[in-house]
Amino acid sequence: MDTSTPDPAAPGAARTALLVLADGRFPAGGHAHSGGAEAAVKAGRIRDATDLAAFCRGRLHTTGLTSAALAAAAAAGVDALALDEAADARTPSPALRATARKLGRQLMRAARATWPCDALDALAAARPRGAHQPVVLGVTARAAGLGPEDAAHCVAYETVGGPATAVVRLLGLDPFEATAVLARLAPELDQVARRAAGAAHRALAEGTGTLPAASAPLLDITAEAHAAWPVRLFAS
Amino acid sequence: MHLDHSHDSAMAVSADAARPDGTKRALRIGLGGPVGSGKTATVAALCRALREELSIAVVTNDIYTREDAEFLLRNAVLPPERIQAVETGACPHTAIRDDISANLEAVEDLEDAVGPLDLILVESGGDNLTATFSKGLVDAQVFVIDVAGGDDIPRKGGPGVTTADLLVVNKTDLAPYVGSDLGRMARDAKAQRGELPVAFTSLTAENGVKPVADWVRTQLAAWSA
Ligand SMILES: Nc1nc2c(ncn2[C@@H]2O[C@H](COP(=O)(O)OP(=O)(O)O)[C@@H](O)[C@H]2O)c(=O)[nH]1
Numbered sequence: 001m002d003t004s005t006p007d008p009a010a011p012g013a014a015r016t017a018l019l020v021l022a023d024g025r026f027p028a029g030g031h032a033h034s035g036g037a038e039a040a041v042k043a044g045r046i047r048d049a050t051d052l053a054a055f056c057r058g059r060l061h062t063t064g065l066t067s068a069a070l071a072a073a074a075a076a077g078v079d080a081l082a083l084d085e086a087a088d089a090r091t092p093s094p095a096l097r098a099t100a101r102k103l104g105r106q107l108m109r110a111a112r113a114t115w116p117c118d119a120l121d122a123l124a125a126a127r128p129r130g131a132h133q134p135v136v137l138g139v140t141a142r143a144a145g146l147g148p149e150d151a152a153h154c155v156a157y158e159t160v161g162g163p164a165t166a167v168v169r170l171l172g173l174d175p176f177e178a179t180a181v182l183a184r185l186a187p188e189l190d191q192v193a194r195r196a197a198g199a200a201h202r203a204l205a206e207g208t209g210t211l212p213a214a215s216a217p218l219l220d221i222t223a224e225a226h227a228a229w230p231v232r233l234f235a236s
Numbered sequence: 237m238h239l240d241h242s243h244d245s246a247m248a249v250s251a252d253a254a255r256p257d258g259t260k261r262a263l264r265i266g267l268g269g270p271v272g273s274g275k276t277a278t279v280a281a282l283c284r285a286l287r288e289e290l291s292i293a294v295v296t297n298d299i300y301t302r303e304d305a306e307f308l309l310r311n312a313v314l315p316p317e318r319i320q321a322v323e324t325g326a327c328p329h330t331a332i333r334d335d336i337s338a339n340l341e342a343v344e345d346l347e348d349a350v351g352p353l354d355l356i357l358v359e360s361g362g363d364n365l366t367a368t369f370s371k372g373l374v375d376a377q378v379f380v381i382d383v384a385g386g387d388d389i390p391r392k393g394g395p396g397v398t399t400a401d402l403l404v405v406n407k408t409d410l411a412p413y414v415g416s417d418l419g420r421m422a423r424d425a426k427a428q429r430g431e432l433p434v435a436f437t438s439l440t441a442e443n444g445v446k447p448v449a450d451w452v453r454t455q456l457a458a459w460s461a
Pocket residue numbers: 269270271272273274275276277278362406407408409410437438439440
């Protein structure tokens with residue numbers, strides 16, 4: 001019997017798979033990345049929970065939306081290599097491209113161990129140094145029996161969850177406050193995930209050119225600077 | 237889904253003993269232990285002692301700098317392409333135990349770039365007494381403590397002291413100055429570890445790393461057998 005994919009007819013189908021994939025403990029390398037938060041803390045732009053909320057909101061509606069749509073499109077079955085190119089086109093910072101591919105490669109390892117399938121094998125063979133992380137995540141979601149909106153939720157949540165965890169470590173910010181920031185962003189997260197899933201369906205019909213291309217220039221600039229710091233706690 | 241055939245065409249998953257091309261991969265040994273106990277000094281001394289007979293590479297996991305990697309470079313114990321530093325996001329134990337992705341990637345990159353390798357040493361960022369390596373990352377682990385950290389550490393135990401494949405008690409040259417009782421440390425370690433080996437070292441002495449180097453040679457012989 002096929003036991004590795006959920007029965008789509010079951011109530012709450014694949015919800016557990018979604019929890020496994022979205023869990024911060026999923027071993028895909030994310031814990032060493034701050035999503036730009038380390039640079040923002042150093043520059044004095046994040047000092048407390050209010051600043052963290054503003055940072056997360058900005059990240060969510062820019063790179064968060066773009067990444068979530070890429071993941072949703074991959075989960076919807078849009079060609080992963082075309083999406084990988086679309087991700088490059090939407091990532092002007094070489095440092096962030098390198099980070100996205102590094103994290104994609106690390107996610108690939110965990111994904112192939114947890115939800116082995118031909119689609120992941122094919123992408124790993126075509127991009128042995130790593131495809132962009134949101135693309136790998138979308139293909140992984142599909143392998144786990146999840147849909148585009150699930151993939152978009154995962155990426156959107158990671159977009160804000162990563163910086164929040166990093167700021168707890170960097171500033172000693174009260175972890176309850178940091179988690180409350182995430183909870184208060186939930187309606188916006190849901191909205192971004194829905195938009196991303198909608199864009200993915202459109203890309204299925206009209207190609208990857210229609211996917212969102214929102215970006216945060218300050219995140220791009222500080223990522224370049226951060227990559228050159230001699231002393232840092234986080235890889236990005 | 238397709239659980240009937242293997243999915244290791246482009247990369248080994250983690251603990252697989254073979255490289256994707258089927259040849260045996262390098263033996264991976266982790267070195268853990270508190271900050272300052274002498275992990276980097278041990279790695280450097282091991283490289284010097286073994287580099288003529290073995291093809292070696294090193295992965296460092298500094299807490300917030302590249303100092304360990306730079307120390308090894310500065311002291312020219314290995315050429316730079318054989319040393320890789322991994323960032324740990326302020327959580328050195330996570331990177332060697334709970335989420336070993338970045339370390340596995342570094343290991344793979346080293347094998348690709350300068351392999352085939354016989355031995356890869358993975359130095360942890362230095363942590364508390366509970367930090368141990370995942371079996372998905374290393375084949376054997378060394379826990380390095382020193383006499384200056386207090387001669388009651390072996391008695392306190394903890395996963396590192398109790399379960400490491402080799403316990404190294406370093407800086408024995410300092411024992412008289414810090415009032416550490418080496419006999420007591422040896423008895424306590426024996427009580428915690430049973431038959432597992434313990435090495436007392438002083439890296440300031442000529443060939444002080446010999447007990448550890450000999451242990452590595454034994455591990456390698458078993459690995460290659
Ligand atoms: N006296 C003495 N000093 C040592 C010995 N081994 C290492 N050290 C010194 O202890 C300090 C910390 O060593 P290091 O290898 O960087 O520790 P790590 O943090 O565990 O990597 C350095 O200054 C070393 O030179 C030893 O056997 N005897």
